[in-house]
Amino acid sequence: MPHKVLSAVTGVLLAVTGLTQADAGVMGWLADPFDTDGGISQQPGQPWTGPSKLPTIPDAHTLAQAEQEQVWSLPQLTAYALAHNPQTAAAWDSLRAEAAGVGVAESAWLPTLTLSTSASRRQSASTAGFTVPARNSVNPNLTLSYTLWDFGLRSAKTDAAKAQEWVAGFTQNQEIQSVAFSVAQAYYQVLGNQSLLLADEKTVAENQKNLEAAEVMHRAGQATVGALYQARAAMAQSQSTLAAQQQTLRSSQGVLASTLGLSPKTVLKIHPLQLNQTPPQLHDAADTLMQSALSANPALQEARAQVAAAQANLRSAEASGLPTLGASSSYGYLFQGGFRPGDTWTVGFTLTVPLFTGFNNHYQVRQNEALRDQAEANLAGSRNSTESTVWQDYHNFQGATAAWPGARSGLQNADKALEVVQAQYRVGQATIQDVLLAESTLAQARYTLIQNLVSSYVALAQL
Numbered sequence: 001m002p003h004k005v006l007s008a009v010t011g012v013l014l015a016v017t018g019l020t021q022a023d024a025g026v027m028g029w030l031a032d033p034f035d036t037d038g039g040i041s042q043q044p045g046q047p048w049t050g051p052s053k054l055p056t057i058p059d060a061h062t063l064a065q066a067e068q069e070q071v072w073s074l075p076q077l078t079a080y081a082l083a084h085n086p087q088t089a090a091a092w093d094s095l096r097a098e099a100a101g102v103g104v105a106e107s108a109w110l111p112t113l114t115l116s117t118s119a120s121r122r123q124s125a126s127t128a129g130f131t132v133p134a135r136n137s138v139n140p141n142l143t144l145s146y147t148l149w150d151f152g153l154r155s156a157k158t159d160a161a162k163a164q165e166w167v168a169g170f171t172q173n174q175e176i177q178s179v180a181f182s183v184a185q186a187y188y189q190v191l192g193n194q195s196l197l198l199a200d201e202k203t204v205a206e207n208q209k210n211l212e213a214a215e216v217m218h219r220a221g222q223a224t225v226g227a228l229y230q231a232r233a234a235m236a237q238s239q240s241t242l243a244a245q246q247q248t249l250r251s252s253q254g255v256l257a258s259t260l261g262l263s264p265k266t267v268l269k270i271h272p273l274q275l276n277q278t279p280p281q282l283h284d285a286a287d288t289l290m291q292s293a294l295s296a297n298p299a300l301q302e303a304r305a306q307v308a309a310a311q312a313n314l315r316s317a318e319a320s321g322l323p324t325l326g327a328s329s330s331y332g333y334l335f336q337g338g339f340r341p342g343d344t345w346t347v348g349f350t351l352t353v354p355l356f357t358g359f360n361n362h363y364q365v366r367q368n369e370a371l372r373d374q375a376e377a378n379l380a381g382s383r384n385s386t387e388s389t390v391w392q393d394y395h396n397f398q399g400a401t402a403a404w405p406g407a408r409s410g411l412q413n414a415d416k417a418l419e420v421v422q423a424q425y426r427v428g429q430a431t432i433q434d435v436l437l438a439e440s441t442l443a444q445a446r447y448t449l450i451q452n453l454v455s456s457y458v459a460l461a462q463l
Contacts, residue, residue, distance in 0.1 A: 060263040071269045073316075074187050077260060081183045082176060084261035089422040091168075091175035098161070098168040105161035108154045108315035111146035146351075149361040165308035170305055171196050173298035181189035184461040193249040194453035197445040198272075200242040205382050206418070207235040213425060214432055227432035232384065238443075274447060275411075279401045279456035282463075286394045293390045296385065297309035303375070303382040310372040312422040317368045321361030323377040393463040400456035414438070414445040424427070 039050070061084050070076075074436065082088050118141075123134040147154070214231035217223035254264030284292075294300065331345045421438040426431035 014293045045269050061261050063262065065106075069211045069269070071271060074184060077187060077256070078180050078183045078270070081179050083258045085179045085259065086261060087175050088179055089218070090170075091172035095165070095168040095172050098165040102158070102161045102165055105154070105158040106156065106331050108147070113146055114143045114145075114318035116141050116143070121404075135336055136280060137334060137336040139332055141279045141330060143328065143330040147275045147316070147324060147326045147328060151319045151322040151324070153316060153319035153322075153324070154317055158313050160309055160312035162310055162317055163305055166300055166305035167309060170298045174302065180259045181461055182259045183256070184258050185458055186252065187270065188454045188457045188461075190256050190268075190270060192450055193245065193252045195273045195275065195450045195454075196447065197242070197245045197249050199443065199450065200238065200245045202446070203439065203443045204235070204242050206442075207231070207423070210432070210435050211235045212438065213422070213435075217428075222428055223432065230432050230436060234439070249267060273450070273453065275453065277453075279404050279453060281458050282394075282397060283462065286391055289394055290387045290390045291385050297386050300379075300386045303379040307330070307372070307375040307379050310375040311367065312366070314372050316369040317361065317364040321354055322362065323351060326350045326352070349391070390463065392458060395463050397456060397459035400452060400459050404449075404456065407445070407452045411442075411445040411449045414442040418442045 038048070039051075072080075117138065119136075119138045121134055121136050178182050183301040184455075211231040211234075213227075214223055218225065219226045253267055256268060257266040259265050260266075260268075307401045327347075329345070329347045331343065332344045334342060335341050418435075421430050421434050425432065425435045
């Protein structure tokens with residue numbers, strides 16, 4: 001609409017002043033006097049460059065020389081991440097802001113004191129034709145105001161601010177848990193990928209032995225050229241798998257560094273995964289863990305705080321439609337040139353009764369009732385999801401630990417089977433296919449054990 005008005009004004013001015021259409025560009029600024037289209041391309045499909053001045057992008061944290069040489073444990077990595085990850089910093093700042101909001105709400109319980117001063121110079125002419133001399137005046141005024149009674153409006157707003165602080169506090173706890181779990185997940189992923197890399201290196205070494213044996217057997221006329229090609233193909237495949245695993249490890253190392261607020265290029269030294277160690281054990285039952293979650297899970301506690309905030313907001317909406325009683329007092333002193341200074345003071349009470357607000361208060365109450373009901377429904381849903389998540393994570397962990405003995409036994413038997421088949425192949429009692437199958441079974445057994453052990457630790461961290 002403003003653009004159409006400016007266009008119409010431009011047309012009228014052209015008609016009145018007699019300017020030609022060629023001179024219309026001179027008055028083009030009327031259509032866009034602030035040049036708001038200056039940074040926009042002349043036609044669609046061209047990217048917007050954005051403003052020239054934006055806040056600078058912060059640099060990633062870097063490790064000191066001593067930290068670069070350090071071998072990190074999971075608790076050390078977690079502590080570093082909680083101190084340097086931007087997610088925890090943002091959640092903490094949000095909590096600080098909500099804590100300040102409580103102070104804003106509580107300030108309504110105190111009186112307000114205002115000092116105002118006006119200064120003026122005045123001169124006027126009388127009806128008799130002579131001029132009244134100019135007068136300078138200064139009038140400082142001090143006003144004190146206080147709300148005596150508001151039917152619980154201030155109390156409700158204070159409760160709502162405190163509930164929002166609780167929400168922010170439990171949100172911060174969730175962020176702390178989220179970052180800690182991200183570190184643990186990335187840490188065990190790196191451990192697993194390191195172990196898989198070692199397993200792939202063992203597979204390459206075993207395939208190298210198989211290839212050398214095949215070449216010896218072929219030169220002795222005890223193996224066909226097809227067997228030699230199969231050994232070479234297996235060797236090439238294992239080398240390709242090793243090269244891919246090296247990149248997978250580097251990728252997971254970058255993820256771990258990012259969870260600590262570091263550049264993905266950072267390489268952190270950690271202890272290798274011990275494949276002969278048993279998975280962690282859990283002695284609590286699922287029911288016990290679910291009861292613990294109901295009292296400690298921060299997402300569930302946040303939902304409870306949301307209900308408290310919604311209830312307080314409802315009380316605030318109900319009280320906003322009720323009368324308020326306030327007291328005020330003021331004292332002023334007038335300095336006026338040509339006259340003696342004088343003072344004024346007032347003391348009074350103000351009763352405010354909202355008679356009709358266009359149903360504003362009515363719909364505010366209805367809106368906050370619906371928001372309260374929504375918060376209560378979300379709380380019930382959060383309880384159900386919390387118990388369900390604990391139940392699933394508990395049995396995922398138990399499943400991972402239960403599968404470990406079988407995976408460990410499978411690795412031991414596959415290792416022995418490969419030794420037997422290789423010995424048989426050297427004396428001509430087994431084919432290269434038998435050797436490659438046994439080697440593949442051993443490699444898969446290594447993968448299964450590593451993934452099972454890593455999964456058990458991740459499942460425990462998730463639980």
